[in-house]
Amino acid sequence: MSETENSVRRPGPWDPRPEDPAPEAVRPARGAPQEDKGQHPVWAVVSTLLMAGFLWYLTGSWIVAGAVLFGLFVHEYGHVLAMNRVGMGPARIYIIPFLGGLAKGQREPKSEWHGVLVSLAGPAFGLLAMIPFVAAGVILRSPEWLLGAFSIAMVNLVNLAPAPPLDGAKALGPVLTRIHPRLEQIALLAVGGLAVWWGLSTGRLILAVFLGIAVLGHLRRGVWRAAWGRLSWPEAGRSLGLYLLTGTLCAAAAIGALLPMTGGAVEPAFETGLRFIGFGGR
Template identity: 55%
Template sequence: MTDDTTPRAGPSTGPRAGERPRGPWDPDPNAPPAPKVTERRLGPLHIRVERGVRPATAPTPAQAPGGTGAAQGGVLDKGQSPAWALISTLLLGGFLWWMTGSLIIVACALFGLLVHEYGHVLAMNRVGMGPARIYIIPFLGGLAKGQRPPVSEWHGVLVSLAGPAFGLLAILPVVGVWQATGQEEWLIGAFFIGLINLVNMAPASPLDGSHALGPVLARVHPLLEKGALLVIGAAVVAWGFATGRWILAAFLCLSLFAQLRAGPMREGETQLSNGQAVASLGLYVLTLALCAGATVAALLPLADGSVAGAASAGLRVLGFDRLFGGAG
C-alpha cells in the first residue's frame, strides 16, 4: 500500500495530488546542502575553532589554502590589538625582570620568544593555516594562532617543530653582541633563548613537544599518546611546583585537566602514515638535540669550555639541584 502524497522517484512536471505548489520561501531542492559547522576548543586557553564540512566545490579565494580570505566560519582573526599586545609585553617583561634583575636578559628573552612564535607563523602560512597571528600572554609567553586547524597530523608536526627550530636563530645576533661588548649578560640571554625552545620541546600539553610527539605515539595506539602525555604532563607540573615556578606549573596543571576532559585528539585531521611517523620522530629528536646543544653551548664561555660544567649550570637554572639535593 502506498500513499499518493509520498514523493516518488522520477521526473515530475508539477505538484502531485494533495501537494501544494512550492513557493519562493521554500528551499530549492537543487541547492547544495548547507555546510555543517563543528566547534572545537583547543588547549587550556580554549581557543575557539570552527571547522566547516562543505560540498566538494572549487575553493573561493576566502577558502583557498594559504589565502588571505576569511577563515572557515566566516570570521577572520585580526590578531591581538596593539594596545593589549603592548600591555601584555610590558607585563611579561616586568615579570622576567623581577625574576632575573637584568634588562639585557629580558630583551633577549622577549626577542627569542618573538622569533620562536614567528617560526610557527611561517609554517602555518606555508601549510595553509594562515594568515597566522602572534599573541603575547602576560607572565607566560606567546602563542601563534592560525585561522584554521591543520588538515593533517603531518602539517601539525611541522608547525609544532618550526617554532623551536627557527627560534634558535635568535641566539646568533645575541652571541654576536657578546663578542662585540664582552658583557657576560648577553651569554646568559642567549642561554635563556635556548631554554625557551628547549622547554617547549617537553611532550606536555600545551607545549610544542606534545603536538610533535603525540601523533607518533597515537600511531602505535591512541591510549599510548594520552597516557604518556598525562604522565609526562604530571611530572612537569610537579617539577614546576617543586622548583617554585608557580605560574608555569598552574598553567600546565590547567592544561592537564583540559586534556583529561578533551575528546578525540586532532579530530578530522589525516593521520600520519608510517613513513611520516618515522620522519616525525626523527625531526623531533633532531630538534630536541639542537635545542639542548645550543642551550648548553651558550654557557660554554662561562664554564671555561667545559661541556659538563655548562650542562651542570643549566640544570641548576632548571632547579634540578633542588630536586636531587645537589644544593647542599
C-alpha cells in the same frame, strides 16, 4: 538646457555595455568564519610590557629579560611562517602576559604531518634569536649577554617537553597515536603530571598552574587527537626524527652559549644547564 525624465539619454563612455550584466555587491557568505585580526595594538603593547616586566622580575636582568622576550617573538614567528606555508594563515601572534606567546592560524592543519611541522618550527626557528646575544657576549665579554642567549635556547628546549599544551606534545603526540590513541593520552598525561610537579618543586608556580589546567582539560577531552587523519608510518618516523633533532639542537645551543663563560669546558656548562631547570646543586 537640461534633460527631462522623458528624454532618452545617450550612453556615455563609462556606462556599462548592454551585454554586460550589472555588477552585484559582493557579500560574505552567511555563517562564514570571520578572519582573526589578531590582538588590538593597544593590548599588544600592554601585554608586551607586562611580559617584559614579569621577565625582569624573574631574572633580575633587563638583558636576560629582553633576550627571552625577543626569543619569544622569534619562536612564535617560526610557527607563523610554517602556518602560512602549509595553508593555515594568515597567522597571528598573541602575547599572553605571565605565560608566553601564542601563534594562531585561521584554520586547522590539513594533516597531522603539517601539524607536526608547525609545532617544531617554533623551537627550531627560535634558536636564531640567540645570534645577536652570543655575538654581544663574545665581543663585550659579558656573561649577562651569554646568559640571555642561553635562556633563549632553554625556552625552546623546555617547550619541546611532551606535556600539553607545549609544542612537544603536539609534535610527539601524533607519533604515539600512530601506535594507539590511548598511548598518546596516557603518555602525555603522565609527562604533564611530571611537568606540574617540576613547576611546583622549582618554584615556577605560574607555569605549574598553567600546565595543570591544560592537563585537566585534555583529561576531560579524552582521546584528543583531531579528526584530520593519522600519520602514516613513514611520516611518524620522520616526525620522531625531527623531534629528536630539534631537541638535540636546542640542548647543544644552550650548552654552546655557556662555553665562553667556562673556558670551553663542557661539563660546567652542562651543570649550569641542569641547575637552570631545577636539577643539580645550587
